[in-house]
Amino acid sequence: MRLWRRRARHTERARPVEGPSLPDDSTVHLVLDLALRVGEAQMAGGAGAADVTATILAVTSAYGLPHTEVDVIYTSITASCHRGTEAAPVTSMRVVRGRSVDYTRLAAVEDLIRRITSDGVTAADASAEIERISRAEHPYPRWVATLAWAGMAAAVAFLVGGGPVPAATAALVTALIDRVGRILNRRSLPFFFQQVVGGALATAVAVAMYATDLLPTVRPSLLIATGIVVLLSGLSLVGTVQDAITGYNVTAAGRTVEVALLTAGLIAGIALTLRAGVQLGVRTNIADPLPPLISDVPMQFAAGAATSAFFALASYAPVRALPVAAAAGAVGTASYGLLALTGTNAVACAAVAATVVGFGGKIVSRRLRMPPLLVAVAGMVPLLPGWTTYRGLYQLTAEGDAAGLSTLVLAAGTALALASGVVLGEHLGRPVRTGLGRLAARSRR
Secondary structure, eight states: OHHHHHHHHHHHHHSOOOOOOOOOHHHHHHHHHHHHHHHHHHHHTTOOHHHHHHHHHHHHHHTTOOSEEEEEOSSEEEEEEOOTTTSOOEEEEEEOOOOOOOHHHHHHHHHHHHHHHTTOSOHHHHHHHHHHHHHOOOSSOHHHHHHHHHHHHHHHHHHTTOOHHHHHHHHHHHHHHHHHHHHHHHTTOOHHHHHHHHHHHHHHHHHHHHHHTSSTTSOHHHHHHHHHHHHHTTSOHHHHHHHHHTTOHHHHHHHHHHHHHHHHHHHHHHHHHHHHHHHTTOOOOOOSOOOOTTSSHHHHHHHHHHHHHHHHHHTTOOGGGHHHHHHHHHHHHHHHHHHHHTTOOHHHHHHHHHHHHHHHHHHHHHHHTSOHHHHHHHHHGGGOOHHHHHHHHHHHHTSOOTHHHHHHHHHHHHHHHHHHHHHHHHHHHHHHHHHHHHHHHHHHO
16 A cells, blocks of 8 residues: 555656647747737837836737746847746747837837737737838828927927027027938947937037027027937936836846936037037036026926927827827926925926826826827926036036036936836826726726
8 A cells, every 4th residue: 555655656746747738839939929029119119128028928828828938138038938847938039129219109019919918819910910010110201200309499498498589599409410310320320429419519509609699699508408308308218217116127227328328428429519619718608597497387388298299299109199298298397397386306396297297197098098108208308407417517517616516416316206206106007097997897887
């Protein structure tokens, strides 16, 4: 009897562990390739690693691959399907090469994900659809994006107290920067040097106008600050902070290096041009303080909305998303301005305003069928610390004042507060959105 029990236990231990019931090999490869291409499209559009991982797992589960492991880093995505102890796992990897912000493409990917998870499309059809989305051209001609960047610069100029003439000047300078950047991009110049050229162009035009007294009513600080906001708006600040907070440290480190390098290029272009102007005897005036953000409520409210709407258009957002982006910018600007009136410091104001924007964006994005990232980023763009960055650079380069370091730290803290606030708002809005979705589902029954 004891010998029989020992043999039984030995047989039980030796019996192979059955894995999950999976489709055939060709289907497994097709589903993994589809999931990775969907994740690649999200990653290239600026989505966080946590969202990309959740999406890949949702796609693989929808097509019968429940035991899948996903590893997302900044430049590649790897997915492995576990098939038990009797069969080898199937592993596939995809490299994220190109990164371009196109919110229409990102919205199409989000819509495809919804259809996949609701069993509304086969794997073969979904694979053909993601191929079409990835190869699709931008929804607008390139000159529309240039005009949108120019419109955004004009709105930022109004936001910081400028009038029609400074706004028009800022729009022309920004359009020039965008077209020059387009030429440099065609020649495959690294983005670091494109940022250097963009910062140098904005500063050179401002210094030249001040030296020649061409437009005495236009403050050089306003033009440079506007250029900084436009050039900073394309950086993936939200995705960087989201990856760091959610534990994807490798991806967060990669994004941080990229953001830091591109910001350093912008700072280098501005600092070198300011220093050259000082050596040529041109000293711009930055002593005049900016007016309070909420000094003219209707104007600032409209300027914040226009800034976000033009940014969304320049980033190829769908037309139906432009009013939502404008609303996010108006809410963010109003929240910041109202808090500033109470004497709250700039960093806290930025954090609270961004949290409000992130919270609202997370709730409305599903109902309006648009990426939450669009609402969040568009809402925080009007609050980017362009003028503070310029002031710190001028203090260091033109005045030789060490206080410029603390000013730059304030600018960095404001940018970090904006990105962190957006991530916190989305986190707080997730359970609310889930609850509202359940209520809506019950009401339809």
